[in-house]
Amino acid sequence: MFKLISAPKGLLAAALSVSLLLAAPAPAIFGASEQASASPVALHQTKDDYTLFLQEKFGLLLTDSPTRGDFIQAVARILVFAPDGDKAAVTFHDLTSSSPSYTAAVALYQQGILTSKSVAAEQPLTALQAVFIAVKAADLKELAYSYPKEKVSQSLASLALRVEDFTSLAAAQEIAAAKDAGLIDPALYGELKLNQPASKAFAEQLLGRVLEAKGQYKHYIGKTSDHTIYAKLTDAYQTSDIIVAPELEAVVNGALEQGLVTGYNLKDRRFDSNFVDSLTITYGHSDLKHAIQLIGLLRSEGIEANVQFEPKTSAFVHLREWGEPTPSSDYQYKKLANGNFIASAKEYDIAFEFKNTADKERFQPVVLKYAKKNSDDVSGLIAGSWWQPLYYSLSELKNYDVITNNKITGSGSYYAQSFSLNKDSEAIVAGFKKIDPEIKISTYTFWVDRPFHNYLTGDDFK
Template sequence: MMNVRNKWILSGSLALSLLFSAALPLSAAQAAATPTVLQSSTTSITEYEQFLQEKFGIAFQQGTVTKGQFLQQIAKVLHLGDAKSQPVFSDLGADSPYYSSAAALYEQGIITSLKIEADKPLQATSALYIAVKAAGLAELAHSYPQSKTTDALKQIGYSPAGLSLSAAQELAAAVHSGLLPSSFYKEVKGKAASADLAEALLVQILSIKGEYKHYIGYTSDADIYGKLADAYNTSDIIQSPELQTVVDTALKQNLVTGYNLKDNRFDANFVDSLTLTYGHDNLKHAVQLIGLLRSEGIRAKVQFEPKTSAFIYLKEWGEPVQTENYKVVQIENGNYIAYAKEYDLKFEFANAADKARFQPVILQYAKKNSEDQTGLIASSWWQPLYYSATKLDDYIQITNNKITGAGHYYAQSFSLNEPSAAIAEGFKKLGTGLDIQSYPIWVDKPFFNYLNGESL
């Protein structure tokens, strides 16, 4: 809706805040965007390390991993709090740094023995028994008949002889489910778990539970355009009545000039240091943007996050034309609140250098500077919007005021730094039970100028 967006830019009240963000029910296309269980490689091991470090502060030292350390990190990625009961372990006192993790895992049935052996090296088989239950695969494992179990164990050089039935089944399920990546098959029998295996299991647990990265594919995938079209075409204008009551009131009171609604079930969960978010409203633009990145040799993961942009449509702009992707509701003063279907594309780049290369590409091929400009991809904006959660050269810091209501929906208000406190305080007065967080993000200069009411 570029014509409407330009009117919004010219409306003159951009000094405080513009965009917000909250949601849609999951479509089949987006449900399919959850990544499959990964097969480990040198590249993915590095990726696992970075993900665990940035998201959880987990970093195993190369060399021996103790069972206690592994239990501690399992409890962390599962977000387990203190156990309600206080189990008495035979070899682990309540003053141990591993006690609370072991107690929480014991309460959940992820460990079943009262003998912990926390300071001993973690055995690969022990790590797998724990990981199967932590990933929620116990019932699958215990459904295995003998023949299926034996066939799976052959792949890791094991015979079920000498193993209990449940132990053999759990190892088999780890193989078949992909919980144990194939690159680690030779590291299981009779061996201690390496730091790489421990990290891979943590990530695979998260992946199986749907809590790792979410993306529809890579820019380099042959089918990425079809997946992008499916994601766009199955998204709709987002409805979150309870949250919209609050943010629409903010619009009417001129606390903000616009907001976006999003749903956290679509969040990519990428590593911040390698990620950029790019906002737009046009599918053709998104398709050409992917093609542009491919032509520049930039390979990145891609997640499509639907959003709805809401803003004041002034009555002097004329009678608004409503479509499936653009709705308006008239308010008391004769103006309208307009709701437009948009999206964010999240890109996780292979490295920091590729992330830095993104901006020069956009400024050359997707930033409009004159009405008659040629050589741009379709529907390029005067003020493209893309931002990073981490500091970048030639980007400018602003504030994101994220507002979370009940359920999966949230709003995020982009503002200049100075008025952010007043905006957050204003939202606190408009609704109860809202979680409001303010934190810095770094945006492209044209969008920063946009927030300042400048034309370019």
């Protein structure tokens, strides 16, 4: 069987208007664009990567000898499949409604992933049975059934399998297509034998590959060690634009005008990295050169990480005494009745998923030494370093402080958020609700670097 473990919150990217960290408005460059690529990169994942992902994201931990029922429940859980009450009821030959696997089996049967009324939930899962389920869960069955018999035979030859070994051509097609499409790690081909029980590693690897095929695994543009990472980062930056989300802006602009918050961000969940929280730090800034040099800095320190570019737009009040602002592709302004303006600036977050927790812990000392400004005439820093660099973690880190994100979700993929001290969150939520009683608000706490926390408290501004 498998057991569910307590999983931490999913990754929820957040940031306060980083423009406020500057003594006066400065050129900002970043936002969100539907043109920027958010597709997962086909990078090799180890079995341990999938194991940790399944544990943290779904609270799922398979035993060393999973059963068919375990795998069926796991597939339904990771793909969030539930029985459709509008479809005909499903009666299985060997599974009653009291079985732990019943609900998942009904959901998978209705989805066409299970095709037999005999489930054998208590029987050991075989590797081939796992692939039969996975290939349909990954939406690859049409590809499989396009294979003529000759192509199936050629594909299966390297697995020491024959079409005649299977009860139907369709079954052989599914194994061949799963192999060719990369659903099965070549290191695990040895388990693809008739009646061979599937190992925990084999089952977890299949679950991870199913998520990848469905676009529900991690999203990133590359690794810090990739020689192409700078070009990919530049492309993502150059194709990002200021987000326009009238539904959300009606609320957060009202809050900004009332002084309820000092800034907010707009982001697009389609760019969320979906990284493992315990290995991830998210870093916000507004300068492409800074991002490129930050990655070079991590490389120079021997720190490797997956990299996801998450465009965002930051908004803050531009005071009228600063002068009449000039709109550009990087800045837009809305004039208020009191003569001030709401400025919307292109910015970004970069999510870094490190190889291990030790590298994650090393990130802060590197930033404080090479990317934090401590005086007006400081030298030896990477380009565009701020007084208060902004970076945060959804899992606990020593020497970080806990603050709150106040997040509003709209009807589409955009969301608005504003960071606050924990003690101020209740009043901010109440204020949002007063502006629009129907909005959806969620709050959660997380760990942020101390310089930014000091900025929120008004202590030690530099």
